[in-house]
Amino acid sequence: MENRVLPNFDLQFDEQPDWRRLEVGETDLSAEARVPLRSLRPIPEAARTSFAPSVTRLPGLRAGENDLTRIAPGRPQAEGVKLLVSGSITDENGRPLRGVLLEVWNANKWGRYTHKDDPAVQQLDPNFLGYGRVLTDDDGRYSFATIRPGSYLVRPEIDRWRPSHIHLSVRGGSSRLMTQMYFPNDPLLDIDPGFQLFGAAGARQIGAESVSRTEGIDTDIRFDIVIGGRNPTIFED
Amino acid sequence: METENYTCEDTVGPYYAPAFLDDDRQNLTNFYDYLVRPKGDVIIVQGAILDRDGNPVKPVLVEAWQADANGRRRTSATLEDADLDPWFDGYSRHYCDDGTFELTTIMPGAVPPCRESPSARAPYITLNLYMDGTERLATQIFFEGRPENESDPLLLSLPEPLRPRLLARRMPDNSDGVPVYRIDLKLRCADETPFFEDRFG
Structure with missing residues (x-):
């Protein structure tokens, strides 16, 4: 996996072996051009809080923003397997994070985003936008409905596909997390360079599926989010 | 390591929605278009985000936060502080799809020792960058020529x-x-910008 060559001039600096260096997944072309060469530097205690975000104002949401299966309430549902994804957002000690914003985006049934920069040739679904938002409730819980996203070919020249995944962004107070949820038993996980970098921790990134009893939904997915590691909550204590 | 239970960070990918930015502002001197203005001197901070080959990285979601002109930062713990500028939010995010960023803001004050910052700090702006291919990158920028830079603990x-x-x-x-x-x-070059490990545990 070590595919970096540190230029000699770097040796004059003070990089320590226990500092974390961001890794580049194999054949990840974007990462190969962007991931910093040097390890992340420690933050002195005196500057720590300045690195924690503080979001004291979040947008007001409209009704139905957490139902990605429709482009608006009352409109027809998009094609594909309807998912109801729900769970809690807590800190590392299990304390619920109330009123934080979860932003959600995923590709449609055929693996295409509605984003202007998606070069995929798969069809668009006129009933699917693929972007939604929800705020956690007083117990730190959230839920949103969406379509199970298709896999898509990201590197045609080497036939590499991305596993199905849902993008998630959490923001509010000093909580901040950018992540992706994956699906159980997806063989493409074994060849996804980003997912492979998680190692054993990758198990935390996979939602738990069950048959849904909710009308208009096929599959329930439980996905609990824990904000911690480099994403602590520090101003709310 | 066995007790780690947190959700892992992952790349934002290339398809974050600009629409998610809502009213998050690239201009922190303009409080919802009201006539009131924050205290301090208006400045523009701009630059490019460049990859290994010197090419602009695009798109990049840039989040930035800073103290007000008095060096006070708005957090859930300081909201009722009398010396916090009520007209300065101090938190910005914008979506840069041409590889450059530009923030209109006020010159942040030097930070006196306080609850949120136990040591004095030079004026700074914290930047978080989200782009395809890597997890969040965190750094802080300072202002050339400020005498406080000589004693800033991060610098x-x-x-x-x-x-x-x-x-x-x-x-x-x-x-x-x-x-x-x-x-x-x-990024990923000989004169690479230093980035910081904001893991707090």
Whole structure:
């Protein structure tokens, strides 16, 4: 996996072996051009809080923003397997994070985003936008409905596909997390360079599926989010 | 390591929605278009985000936060502080799809020792960058020529040759007479920008 060559001039600096260096997944072309060469530097205690975000104002949401299966309430549902994804957002000690914003985006049934920069040739679904938002409730819980996203070919020249995944962004107070949820038993996980970098921790990134009893939904997915590691909550204590 | 239970960070990918930015502002001096204005001197901070080959990285979601002109930062713990500027939010995010960023803000004050910052700090802006291919990158930028830089604990934590890479340089004022500061953020190259480990545990 070590595919970096540190230029000699770097040796004059003070990089320590226990500092974390961001890794580049194999054949990840974007990462190969962007991931910093040097390890992340420690933050002195005196500057720590300045690195924690503080979001004291979040947008007001409209009704139905957490139902990605429709482009608006009352409109027809998009094609594909309807998912109801729900769970809690807590800190590392299990304390619920109330009123934080979860932003959600995923590709449609055929693996295409509605984003202007998606070069995929798969069809668009006129009933699917693929972007939604929800705020956690007083117990730190959230839920949103969406379509199970298709896999898509990201590197045609080497036939590499991305596993199905849902993008998630959490923001509010000093909580901040950018992540992706994956699906159980997806063989493409074994060849996804980003997912492979998680190692054993990758198990935390996979939602738990069950048959849904909710009308208009096929599959329930439980996905609990824990904000911690480099994403602590520090101003709310 | 066995007790770690947190959700892992993952790349934002290339398809974040600009629509999610809602009313998050690229101009922190303009409080919802009301006539009230924050205290302090308006400045523009701009720069490019460049990859290994010197090409602009796009798109990049840039989140930035800073103290007000008095050096006070708005957090859930300081909301009721009398010396917090009520007209300055101090939190910005914008979606840069041409590889450059530009923030209109006020010159942050030097930070006195306080609950949120136990040591004095030079004026700074914290930047978080989200782009395809990597997890969040965190750094802080400072202003060239400020005497407080000489004693800032974060700048002093860097080997001396790396410190200039976090200094925004003063450029000619723009056509409205607003001071412009510029800093390029460079990735995976010989004069790479220092980034920081914001894991707190």
